[in-house]
Amino acid sequence: MIQLQNLSKTFKTSNGQLIAVDDVTLTVEQGEIFGIIGYSGAGKSTLIRLLNGLEKPTSGSVTVNGQEISSSSGQALRSARQKVSMIFQHFNLLWSRTVEDNISFPLEIAGISKTKRKERVKELIELVGLTGKEKAYPSQLSGGQKQRVGIARALANNPEVLLCDEATSALDPETTDQILELLVDINKRLGLTIALITHEMHVIRKICHRVAVMEAGKVVEMGSVLEIFQTPQQDITKRFVEQVNGPEEASQTIAHLIEQYPSGKLVKLVFVGDRTEQPILSRLIKKYQVEVNIVQGNITQTQNGAYGTLYLQIDGATLAIDEAIDYLHGQDVHTEVISHD
Numbered sequence: 001m002i003q004l005q006n007l008s009k010t011f012k013t014s015n016g017q018l019i020a021v022d023d024v025t026l027t028v029e030q031g032e033i034f035g036i037i038g039y040s041g042a043g044k045s046t047l048i049r050l051l052n053g054l055e056k057p058t059s060g061s062v063t064v065n066g067q068e069i070s071s072s073s074g075q076a077l078r079s080a081r082q083k084v085s086m087i088f089q090h091f092n093l094l095w096s097r098t099v100e101d102n103i104s105f106p107l108e109i110a111g112i113s114k115t116k117r118k119e120r121v122k123e124l125i126e127l128v129g130l131t132g133k134e135k136a137y138p139s140q141l142s143g144g145q146k147q148r149v150g151i152a153r154a155l156a157n158n159p160e161v162l163l164c165d166e167a168t169s170a171l172d173p174e175t176t177d178q179i180l181e182l183l184v185d186i187n188k189r190l191g192l193t194i195a196l197i198t199h200e201m202h203v204i205r206k207i208c209h210r211v212a213v214m215e216a217g218k219v220v221e222m223g224s225v226l227e228i229f230q231t232p233q234q235d236i237t238k239r240f241v242e243q244v245n246g247p248e249e250a251s252q253t254i255a256h257l258i259e260q261y262p263s264g265k266l267v268k269l270v271f272v273g274d275r276t277e278q279p280i281l282s283r284l285i286k287k288y289q290v291e292v293n294i295v296q297g298n299i300t301q302t303q304n305g306a307y308g309t310l311y312l313q314i315d316g317a318t319l320a321i322d323e324a325i326d327y328l329h330g331q332d333v334h335t336e337v338i339s340h341d
């Protein structure tokens with residue numbers, strides 16, 4: 001659906017050339033929710049501006065549904081851009097227009113008749129859950145409601161792709177979750193492809209199928225959200241995963257656990273949801289004559305399923321413990337020994 005091929009964008013600044021996006025190649029599949037995460041300055045905004053044709057690449061290409069946006073101009077660019085819609089962190093609503101007139105605006109520009117506009121606006125208001133607010137002005141709405149208007153307006157002309165630029169960053173956690181649920185609902189109901197940029201791993205965990213991690217203009221890691229949460233490779237990715245799992249707390253707990261369970265070995269298992277029912281633990285105990293204490297565990301939900309972490313204390317004869325750990329390494333779970341005798 002969206003293809004970025006060796007995409008780069010360089011800006012000339014007073015300090016010389018600045019590479020904002022550096023040789024990015026990725027594909028967003030039809031119907032997918034794809035997240036791009038990075039800290040401030042990583043190049044996310046530049047990337048999204050390249051995606052909707054607001055910036056021209058220095059090199060490489062952007063193709064949306066077979067049409068190259070990066071090399072189009074004039075009418076061709078305008079028609080290509082109609083397939084791509086966007087919502088923003090600060091909503092970008094027209095403050096002097098009511099909710100229904102804001103949503104109607106792109107339809108007016110597209111030359112849709114008044115009767116058809118009314119019908120479509122009604123449909124969209126229902127879709128985003130704003131019934132009863134048709135005549136309200138943006139200043140009379142909560143942040144979540146404003147973003148619902150933004151979403152309805154973005155969907156008015158039936159785009160093929162929705163781009164979300166930090167769409168929930170100005171909202172409180174509860175409202176964030178409601179807006180994220182609305183995006184998932186729209187993705188499922190309309191089969192709409194969604195590409196979003198964010199600095200919050202919570203957003204990625206909650207709604208994305210796949211994620212690309214950006215650092216200094218480059219995509220440094222990419223994969224299914226489940227995979228990335230389960231086995232992050234790069235340090236930056238690990239830091240993002242910790243945003244959701246809570247690092248200090250976890251490391252404090254681990255230090256505490258080591259103190260509390262000084263004998264045997266402390267092992268961390270990371271497993272994917274549908275493998276949780278496999279009787280790995282009971283086999284382990286039966287086969288190796290070790291004692292297994294479940295010390296701590298949690299499960300995290302993502303759009304691709306759940307993944308869990310389980311801390312075990314394995315105690316017994318040294319040889320039996322080592323064999324038991326070898327057995328775990330041979331299973332389909334990620335196993336890490338976090339303390340030694």
Ligand SMILES: Nc1ncnc2c1ncn2[C@@H]1O[C@H](COP(=O)(O)OP(=O)(O)OP(=O)(O)O)[C@@H](O)[C@H]1O
Binds near residue numbers: 012013019040
């Ligand atoms: N028009 C421009 N001219 C010069 N430099 C720019 C321009 N736009 C972006 N940059 C630079 O490119 C780099 C990437 O910026 P970008 O805004 O894409 O990052 P970001 O990940 O979106 O960060 P943020 O979340 O803070 O917006 C930054 O160093 C920024 O200063």
